[in-house]
Amino acid sequence: MAFEYPDDLKYLDSHEYARLEGEIATIGITAFAVDQLGDIVFLELPEVGDAVEKGEKFGTVESVKAVEDLNSPVTGTVVECNTPLVDAPEHLADDPYGEGWLIKVRVDDPADLDDALSASEYQEQVEGE
Numbered sequence: 001m002a003f004e005y006p007d008d009l010k011y012l013d014s015h016e017y018a019r020l021e022g023e024i025a026t027i028g029i030t031a032f033a034v035d036q037l038g039d040i041v042f043l044e045l046p047e048v049g050d051a052v053e054k055g056e057k058f059g060t061v062e063s064v065k066a067v068e069d070l071n072s073p074v075t076g077t078v079v080e081c082n083t084p085l086v087d088a089p090e091h092l093a094d095d096p097y098g099e100g101w102l103i104k105v106r107v108d109d110p111a112d113l114d115d116a117l118s119a120s121e122y123q124e125q126v127e128g129e
Helices: 031-037 083-087 089-093 110-115 119-127
Strands: 016-021 024-029 040-044 057-063 067-071 076-081 103-107
Touching: 016 110, 031 089, 040 083, 040 089, 057 089, 083 089
Parallel strands: none
Antiparallel strands: 016 024, 024 103, 040 057, 057 067, 076 103
16 A cells, blocks of 8 residues: 655654644654554643653554554644544544644754655655565
């Protein structure tokens, strides 16, 4: 199955993505990760105002198959959480790069994403798995 990997995103090898617009990073998990997880039943996200650290856990996503940590691609402060998704986590699969975003973070340093993967690098990695 072919998945989309939008070029305007930066990717982590742990399957999170970030879309940086100004100083706000929209963070979610990739279509590949959603597919690997299967039916998502629970989502735990931080609160608005919480600090997140690059490379550190900011929440969890639970499916019928597994519980996975969500890792932040940036350091900063949570400015928005996708609360409707917490109430209906099964909708994460509908549009992971659009309505399925998880949190928005005011980034301390945009250079945090300098070592993230490009769309083509991420695609090579997951298709080689």
